[in-house]
Amino acid sequence: MTTKMLKFVSVPQKQPQKRTAAERRTDFDEIYDDFKPEQATEQASRCSQCGVPFCSVHCPLGNNIPDWLMLTAQGRLEEAYGVSSATNTFPEICGRICPQDRLCEGSCVIEPGFESVTIGAVERFVTDTAFENGWVKPVSPLRERAESVGIVGAGPAGLAAADQLRAQGYQVHVYDRYDRVGGLLVYGIPGFKLEKHIVARRHELLVEGGVVFHLGQGIGNGPGELSFAELRGRHNALLIATGVYKSRAIGGPGAGLAGIEKALDYLTASNRRSLGDVLPDEAQALDAAGKNVVVLGGGDTAMDCVRTAIRQGARSVRCLYRRDRANMPGSTREVKNAEEEGVQFEWLAAPEAFLGDTHVTGVRASRMKLGLPDASGRQSVEPLEGSSFTLEADLVIAALGFDPEPLPQLWDEPALAASRWGTLKVDQKSFMTSLPGVFAAGDIVRGASLVVWAIKDGREAAQSIHEWIRADAMARTAEQG
Structure with missing residues (x-):
């Protein structure tokens, strides 16, 4: 018996149960409970099944969201997973970490007057149910091909x-220089948003399906590294999916003081502790316990840092952002979670200088005001005269974004063309770089972005690689004939 849809008029929106702030401050476990089957069915039935599904339009992957919501509402969960996974390689990850409030849910047509469908939570429920019931299988190709493809980077783009x-x-x-598969999914995103066994589960499936991983293998000309030239010689095609890991530096007086740390270094140290790793001596200081912490930035990485500091037992945690809440690039849901957990936000404030002799003791900042739109279309910010104030700080974390590493120089491959921002240049349709048979996808092409965009790029680049290898094989056959 089918379940009637369009129940948004009679069924209120409900998110999965969220653990209390006092409870979740004490650990790095995910903060949301799973939907129960009846809850997922009821929430999925709120979908209006609109003629133009803006949720799908505004999903980078173009997921067929209304279709799998309807199947979920009807209790046909295995079919719902089949539809969901047809366009998304990792729906259980996207259901947890995608900023749905800025993408699918933020585009839901029932939002004016009714709250949007809880798409992300249903997506997570469907996929977790699929794993529990053994519906998720390793890839099983219809036939084996002799050609091989090398992928540099085991993050979301490379894995997809x-x-x-x-x-x-x-x-x-x-090939990946780190000792675990997942890239920033493992070392950058905290466990309270994405528990690491979720990523490890996908790693195991890929291994079962025949993907070979070379972990702890750097590319370059250093000790133990594999040269880029040798890597090209091993494979018929290459995909570069390294992501962007170079933290943007903070400037100003006192910026070189001890205690001013990069966001990724801080998050990596925290995640490694949670994974049970022994940290090197230089990483021991990357702990907020008992400290007054100031985080600079307004994106999701900044939110990860402030919420991590809370869990590490910081004395106080403040987030300094130069624009207001409405102009913050991070997820509004994450800001709300951070505030519940005790983070204080200093909106319209920017650092002027860092105080201290050898170690940071404070941040001098000034209040800002929003001005006219700049070249990017966003409102410019201007300091207010005489508005300086000081925040006490034992640990300052700069979460100002990431830039790409200079791969052409690191890999001794000057013919690998890069943009003026350091990202790799590719053909917009084929994802091929300036080197024949070498492709690139994800953040190393588009700059620091969302995981869902990396998955999309990885899937599309794979199709282009497949087409290029087939065309190359046909050309070789024609030459020999």
Whole structure:
């Protein structure tokens, strides 16, 4: 019996139960409970099944959201997972960390007057149910191909491409300099947003499906590294999916003081502790316990830092952002969670200088006002005269964004063309770089962005690699004939 849809007029929106702020401050476990089956069915039935599904339009992957919501409402969960996974390689990850309030849910047509459908929570429920019931299987190609593809980077773009290429039968080898698969999914995103066994579960499936991982393998000319030239020689095609890891530096007087740390270094140290790793001596100071913490920035990385500091037992945690709440690039849901957990936000404030002799003791900041739109279309910010104030700080974390590493120089490959921002130049349709048979996808092409965009790029790059290898093989055959 089918379940009637369009229940948004009679059923209120409900998110999964969220643990209390007092409870979740004490650990790094995910803060949301899973939906119960009846809750997921009821929430999915709120979908209006509109003729133009803006939730799908504004999803980078173009997920068929109304279709799998309807199937969920009807209790046909295995079919719902089949539809969801047809366009999304990792729906259980997107359901947890996508900023749905800025994408699918933020575009839901029932939002004026009614709250949007809880798309992310239903997506997570459907996929977790699929894993529990054994519906998620490793890739199983119809036939094996002799050609091999090398992928540099085991983050979301690289893993999505590996999955798609292995399904086509290619011999897929993934190289990553870190000791675990996942990239920023493991070392950048805290466990309270994405528990690491979720990523490890996908890693195991890819291994079962025949993807070969070379972990702890850097690319370059240093000790133990594999040269880029040798890597190209091993494979018929390469995909560069390294992401962007170079933290943007903070300037100003006192910026070189001890205690001013980069966001990624801080988050990596915290995640490694949670994973049980022994940290090197230089990383021991990357702990907020008992400290007054000031985080600079307004994106999701800044939110990860402030919420991590709370869990580490910081004395106080403040977030300094030069624009107001409405102009903050991070998820509004994350800001709300941070405020519940005890984070204080200093809106319209920017650092002027860092105080201290050898170690930071405070941040001198000034109040800002919003001005006219700048070249990017966003309102410019201007300091207010005489508005300086000082925040006590034992630990300052700069979460100002990330830039790409200079891969052409690091890999001794000057023919690998890069943009003036350091990202790799690619053909917009094929994802091929300036080097034949070498492709690139994800943040190393588009700059620091969302995981869902990396998944999309990885999937599309895999298709382009497949088409290029087939065309190349046909050209070689024609030459020999």
